[in-house]
Amino acid sequence: MLACALPMAAMAAKHVKKQAKTSISPAAVPGPSYALRLDALQAADDMALRRDLDPVWVRQTLGQARYVAAIAKAVTPPAVGVAKNWQLYRSRFVEPLRIRAGVAFWQNHRDTLRRAELETGVPAAIIVGVLGVETIYGQHMGNFRVLDALATLAFDFPASHPRAAQRSAYFMTELEQFLSWTKRSGHDPQVLKGSYAGAMGWPQFMPSSWHKYAIDFDGDSVVDLYGSPADAIGSVANYFKSFRWQTGLPTHFPVTLEAQKLDMTALMAPDILPTFSVDSFQAKGALLSGEALQHSGKLALIELQMGDAPPVYVAGTDNFYAITRYNWSSYYAMAVIELGQAVAQAMAP
Template identity: 65%
Template sequence: MIKKIPFAIALIAACALPLCAGAEKPSKRKKPATAVAAAGPLYATRADAMADADDIASRRDLDREWVRQAIGQAHFLPSVARLMTPAPSGTPKNWRVYRSRFVEPIRIAAGVRFWEQNRAALERAEKEYGVPAEIIVGIIGVETIYGQQVGSFKVMDALATLAYDFPASHPRARERSAYFKGELEQFLSHANRTGIDPFALRGSYAGAMGMPQYMPTSWVKYAVDFDGDGRVDLFDSPADVIGSVANYFKSFNWQPGMPTHYPVRFDATAVDMEALLAPDILPSFSVASFTAKGAILEGDALQHKGQLALVELQNGAEPPSYVAGTENFYVVTRYNWSSYYAMAVIELGEAVAAVIRK
């Protein structure tokens, strides 16, 4: 989500904990009304967590006691570990059900309001970064309904839980634990440098923050001060959110003017579905090689200059849906590595744009 950008979340009206090294400008956002997740033991009792604290302090040139205190005051959150537990093997995917959660009247109406209120920023982002307004609007709508659902978990607790107690039942538990240790380190480093109290910040159960749900590393790499007020605020500045999402896509090589996908049919007598699906969502076929394997394209798709992927969207017991995904479809999946997510973003954005452009 590669520039050094201030990690200025600025949620704090006052520093209540000794961990706060300085005061940030207060946020206008109220604290979530959602009940706080039940907390388990402190990580101060864990030798591995304290050893990591010492290592982080040394490598990041941070005060050792500050880092030990920060990690030590974090709580294990059983609910976070449960939420990361993978679904039972064989659980069917259903694109139509998934889509209905995001491309629906309430979210579309909220997207129309967001677009109308932030039209100038969306137009500027599209001009500067080449990313269409509907893609930006689709992302923010799917992630948080335009800031309505930014999460109520303490980011410190969530990151520590996933760093040190990631569910062992997950097939990539070791890899995911290492990832969250890196995010915890990034979060602490920037909180310390900017004087933010790490325990005042709330986000998703995975530690994602703000309207676009950026993880700490993504905030540092891709967030921009698009409203020009001297700080990056992904909670309360729609302009910063819009610019940051656009910058994210540009950083992953979004190609202006290229569609995200095309309709596709199949020649039942010649289709090689195994070969077409083998690369998954990674664009790997030219139009010629794609159609040679039995895929049927029409219209503009036949003139596509880049690579294509056959994207399969399962529909439970019903036949799957298919599209021919372009390089830009793949870019959308870099925000969340799921073709279902990408299609929801695209179709929500299209639904909002249809209302705006009537």
């Protein structure tokens, strides 16, 4: 019986092995797990090699990631023809709940905000604006597992997006950074939660930003953007300092467009990148006044669409551009600025 059983066991093992092989999908087909995806397993091995990580651990960890359709839907571009509306966008952030929460946050962390401003030159109002827009001061830090978010967007970024390949590559890099960081820091990659894009903590830092810009600002030798408001404050300030925030420079100036000599094509070509001197800005029909005329740096014409109404415009400085490094959107930057201003005004006696 034993002699007969051995060949039978060997045949069964061979059959199971064959089944395991055929059950692994060679194609990148969205599914509930990445444990059976050849592209994911190959990526895991590549990450392990580049980061000097245990390939078995990387495979096992990535194998626990799940494709989440809601995440893919969240990054899908809106239907063509949907007009942007600054007033509608603004109303989501510059509103009573966030203003009240911002006042309480500023009052509770006044000394830390002051220290961050003194050390980096970044105004407290900008820091308060960012933390309010991102998470309402830690109240809403996201309910998606970061592992699921990054894997979904790395391997299954919606093909309908005009920059799908570039975005997929970006999230693959973030996934690699996340796995490396969690392994070396002792965080459990299966537990951490964040936004649908994989952003984490009070300031919603992506893994690469956490690695580059997050700092210990409360002096406990630990960088904690989930539990330490001080670390969040210091890290946001450090982020903008790293992107060359200029102390005392306004973020933007009012601008008036002169129809007779307006060269809108030239003014809009650089998008939000400050490109024009005051003289060249005005020569193209974007007129300035007051302190803006003394501005020695570059300017960009920032367009804020208003749905069916005519758009509004401001002249963005290098500090406006610095805010867009946090989120590549002029609407986001203006929401941060105006929320911070509204909180500051609400605190005034």
